[in-house]
Amino acid sequence: MPLLRFMHHQLLMVMQEPTVHFYSLRDPEPERGLAWFVLNAFLLVGIALAITIGLGIAFGAFRAWLIQKYPDNRFNGNGDELQLDIDPHSDANRSRVSE
16 A cells, blocks of 8 residues: 555656656857857858849849840930920920920
């Protein structure tokens, strides 16, 4: 009987203990983690800047090619363009609308 009582007591103690144990370890070198964070931030900014500059150069090259291939289109600022003012009572808009 004492063996059963001991086993029952042990079982109750085990059931009351938490089954998940959390362990927390301190970082031995927190300055190194901060240094990596700053370096990664600069790396991310550098990559974003390189992509932006590359896209800007590509867009500029495409625009230069487009102007060279189609020099007389109205998007290049050449030729007779329709320029509308914001004011609907402007004389320039009345003359263009009546044409």
